[in-house]
Amino acid sequence: MAASNSLDDSLDITLSDPSLDELFMSLVGTPEGRKNPYPIYRQLLEMGPAFKLPMGSIVLTKYDHCRQLLRDNRFGKDTNNPDERRQRAELMGLTQDEIEDAAKFFENRGSLLFLNPPDHTRLRSLISRAFTPRTIEKMREHVVQITQDILKDLENEVDIMEKLAWILPATVISELLGVPQDQRETFRPLVRATTMLLEPVLSRDDFLMAIEAFKQINAMLTDLVNLRRMSPKDDLISLLIAARDGNDSLSEMELISTCQLLYAAGFETTTNLIGNGLYALLTHRSQFELLKSNPELCHPAVEELLRFDSPVQFDARTAMEDADINGQFVPQGTIILTILGAANHDFTHFKNPEDLNIIRDEGPPLSFANGIHYCLGAPLARLEGQVVFQQLVTQYKDIELIDLDPPRRDTIILRGIKELKVNLITR
Ligand code: HEM
Structure with a gap:
C-alpha cells in the first residue's frame, strides 16, 4: 500500500461528525491549537483516517494516505477556484473587488508551486539541475565557512532566530540566485508578509499587506533581472535569463515568479528548521548530548528534527476530475488537505512518534511533501541543517535554553519560533 501512486480505494472518509469539525477548528482557528497542534493531531489520527469538513474539503492525517494523495495525478493545483475565493473573501471581510484584484494579479504568474503539468514539468526541469543533491553537496564547505563566520561573533545570550536562523539560509540563497546581500534586510519583512498568504485563516490587514509585499518583491526582482540582463553573472538569475532569452522556454512572468x-x-522554511530543531534538541537533553558526542549523526538528526516539528505542517491538492473513493463521490474542485505534521506523527508509521530520536531509521518524513511538487530545495535545506547543527554542537562547550516557552509565530501552515534565546557557552 505504501508504494501506491494513487489514493487507497478503500479509504474510509467520515462524512459528518461535529466532534471532528470542532477539533479541526480548534487546530486551525485557535492560538492554542496553532501553538501546539500535536495533541490535536493525535486525536484526529485516533478518530479515523479521513474526514469531510462542512464546507466540503477532505482532511487526511495518516502518512500513507497523505503520501498517496500527493503522488496521485487525479489531484493537482487549482488557484483559480472562484468558490474558494468567495469563501476566503467572506472569512476575511474583503470586498469582492479586493479579492478579484488580488486574483487578477496572481493570474498567469506561472509560479512552479501552483502549476500542473505540462507547464510545471517544463519549468521544473529548467531549474532542477541547480538543486540536485550532487550539485548542492559541492556547496558544503562553503556553507560551513558561512556558518563559522556567523558563529565566531556569537557567545553568551543570543537570540538564535535573529543572529543565525534567518541569516544563514538568506545568505546562501542570495548568493545562489545573485541577490545582492545588502538587499537581504529589505526582502526579509516582505518575504515574511507574503508567507501569510499560505494561511487558511488570515486577517484582512494581513492579506492586504501580503499582496502589497508580493508586488514590492516582484518589482525589486524585475529590476534585478533587468540589471543582470545587461551584465550577466555566474548566478541562477543569469542562468534563467539565458534560458528565457535563448529559446523562449519560459515567459518573463515565469522568470520573475521563479526567482521570487x-x-x-x-x-523562511529553513529558518524554521534551525529554530524548531534547536529548540527540540535543547528540550531533549539526552538527544542533544548524543549529537554532541557524535556530530557525524547530524544527517539522521536533521531527518528526525524535520519529522518531529516540521517547518511546513499542511499541504493541499484539488480534485482535477470527479473521483470515486470507496464509493464516495469526490467532485472535481474538492480540496484535499494533507496534514504533514500529523502524518509525521502517525503512530502506525513511526514508533513512539512523540519521542525525539535522532537515530530513528524509519524512512523520510513528509516535511518536503511528495510527488511532482516534492521540495526542490530539499537537498539544500538538508545541507544547511546538517552544517548548522554540526557546527553548533562542535563550536560550543554547551548550549542552554534561556526561555523554556519561546514565543511562536501564530500560524499553522508554516511553523516557527519568533525569538529563541539561548546561552552559548564557549568555555
Ligand atoms: C526545511 C526547509 C524546507 C521545507 C520544510 C520545505 C517544504 C516544502 C514543501 C512541503 C513543498 C511542497 C509544496 C507543495 O506540495 O505544494 C516545497 C516545495 C518547494 N520548495 Fe521547499 N522546503 C524547504 C526548503 C526549501 C529551500 C531551501 C528551497 C530553495 C531553494 C525550496 C524550494 C522549493 C520549491 C521551488 C518548491 C516548489 C516545487 C514544485 O512545486 O515543484 N524549499 N517545499
Whole structure:
C-alpha cells in the first residue's frame, strides 16, 4: 500500500461528525491549537483516517494516505477556484473587488508551486539541475565557512532566530540566485508578509499587506533581472535569463515568479528548521548530548528534527476530475488537505512518534511533501541543517535554553519560533 501512486480505494472518509469539525477548528482557528497542534493531531489520527469538513474539503492525517494523495495525478493545483475565493473573501471581510484584484494579479504568474503539468514539468526541469543533491553537496564547505563566520561573533545570550536562523539560509540563497546581500534586510519583512498568504485563516490587514509585499518583491526582482540582463553573472538569475532569452522556454512572468519562489522558499522554511530543531534538541537533553558526542549523526538528526516539528505542517491538492473513493463521490474542485505534521506523527508509521530520536531509521518524513511538487530545495535545506547543527554542537562547550516557552509565530501552515534565546557557552 505504501508504494501506491494513487489514493487507497478503500479509504474510509467520515462524512459528518461535529466532534471532528470542532477539533479541526480548534487546530486551525485557535492560538492554542496553532501553538501546539500535536495533541490535536493525535486525536484526529485516533478518530479515523479521513474526514469531510462542512464546507466540503477532505482532511487526511495518516502518512500513507497523505503520501498517496500527493503522488496521485487525479489531484493537482487549482488557484483559480472562484468558490474558494468567495469563501476566503467572506472569512476575511474583503470586498469582492479586493479579492478579484488580488486574483487578477496572481493570474498567469506561472509560479512552479501552483502549476500542473505540462507547464510545471517544463519549468521544473529548467531549474532542477541547480538543486540536485550532487550539485548542492559541492556547496558544503562553503556553507560551513558561512556558518563559522556567523558563529565566531556569537557567545553568551543570543537570540538564535535573529543572529543565525534567518541569516544563514538568506545568505546562501542570495548568493545562489545573485541577490545582492545588502538587499537581504529589505526582502526579509516582505518575504515574511507574503508567507501569510499560505494561511487558511488570515486577517484582512494581513492579506492586504501580503499582496502589497508580493508586488514590492516582484518589482525589486524585475529590476534585478533587468540589471543582470545587461551584465550577466555566474548566478541562477543569469542562468534563467539565458534560458528565457535563448529559446523562449519560459515567459518573463515565469522568470520573475521563479526567482521570487526560490528566494522566499529558500529562507523562511529553513529558518524554521534551525529554530524548531534547536529548540527540540535543547528540550531533549539526552538527544542533544548524543549529537554532541557524535556530530557525524547530524544527517539522521536533521531527518528526525524535520519529522518531529516540521517547518511546513499542511499541504493541499484539488480534485482535477470527479473521483470515486470507496464509493464516495469526490467532485472535481474538492480540496484535499494533507496534514504533514500529523502524518509525521502517525503512530502506525513511526514508533513512539512523540519521542525525539535522532537515530530513528524509519524512512523520510513528509516535511518536503511528495510527488511532482516534492521540495526542490530539499537537498539544500538538508545541507544547511546538517552544517548548522554540526557546527553548533562542535563550536560550543554547551548550549542552554534561556526561555523554556519561546514565543511562536501564530500560524499553522508554516511553523516557527519568533525569538529563541539561548546561552552559548564557549568555555
Ligand atoms: C526545511 C526547509 C524546507 C521545507 C520544510 C520545505 C517544504 C516544502 C514543501 C512541503 C513543498 C511542497 C509544496 C507543495 O506540495 O505544494 C516545497 C516545495 C518547494 N520548495 Fe521547499 N522546503 C524547504 C526548503 C526549501 C529551500 C531551501 C528551497 C530553495 C531553494 C525550496 C524550494 C522549493 C520549491 C521551488 C518548491 C516548489 C516545487 C514544485 O512545486 O515543484 N524549499 N517545499
